[in-house]
Amino acid sequence: MASLKDLRNRIASVKATQKITKAMQMVAAAKLRRAQEAAEAARPYSERMGAVLANITQAIGDGGDAPALMRGTGKDDVHLLIVCTAERGLCGGFNSQIARLAREHIRRLLSDGKQVKIICVGKKGYDILRRDYGSLVLERVDLREVKTLGFGNADAIARKVINLFNQDGFDVCTLFYSQFKSVISQIPTAQQIIPAAQASAAADTGNGAGGAVYEYEPEPGEILSDLIPRNIAVQIFRALLENAAGEMGAKMSAMDNATRNAGDMINKLSITYNRQRQAQITKELIEIISGAEAL
């Protein structure tokens, strides 16, 4: 049985922990709001981009002059996975969910005899995947120093991916990230970004502007060859923003749970502490009374 002093120390330390988790929760809540705003502000761009892309694809039709990034290489042998996770832990199952999805995907591809390459964005995903597939990781992108995610960050990653593609580094590229549904629910998602043909085919049914006959300045092919890389950057940017919002949401609920747990623990410990103190007082009283009776 722990002594009264031990209990007191224990309660004090749990209280200190609770203060920390509470502070982290509040920080996460504030950051979540900002991340959510950023994600919302970025939405119009990616929507318009989708519409423009759909229009231009229609104009080009299925002709052979679509750039390779859109058509793909026609093969399906080497897969590149971009796994976007958070830089920091303490956010519940957020990182491991994404990593699990990626790992299942990798296992399936490997068992089909495909070659797999991985780019890790964020430290946590790398830490998890390193154990099983460390040799497959081409590169890890560190965004820890980045305070506010800019388009430049995504653009840099996209440029790396496109360079690799141009050097015949891979055939299919899939992006793993967590879709931000709400504060308590983030859905790990795999999205194929290269070849992009399927993705844009889905987009062009949604837009009413289709059907207009455009003039192009310069040629559609040239525009498209500039637009597709940009679209990849936009997709990555969106994934990063969704991830940032999701991470903060997950962190907020994880820290909320931790704070509540600490509260429960403090209650339990205080009850034990009070009982023990009362027991000691009773014991002392009995000693005094029986001492007095003996006289």
Add this chain to the structure above:
Amino acid sequence: MAEAFKFELVSPERLLVSEQVEFVVIPGVDGEMTVLAQHAPVMTMIKPGVVTVKTAAGAEERYVVFGGFADILPSGCTLLAESATHVNDIDRADIARRIQEAREDAADAKDDEARAKAEQFLSQLTTLEGALLPA
């Protein structure tokens, strides 16, 4: 007064402008163009330059954009800029940095095509700097 139409200027980070305007001047790759309402559908790439917006209310705003796309329809115009800033908020150091980067790109371009592209971009940037700095 000329007929107004809907103009939107979006950068990946945010939606900068979304309002009824009288005309917009866009720095297209093949030269500047002024867009009025009922313009024929055009899709054009944009070089770094200044976008001038005359709102329906009569105010004239200027934005600096660094490349992107314009999607012009009779009903409206959407400008997808790689990066866009209001002319009042433009930071000289930022332009200087971009020019520096473009210079480096041009220097370590691998083939002639890439070099020509980088140099073209660089010259567009320096023109832009020249246009902005005395202001």
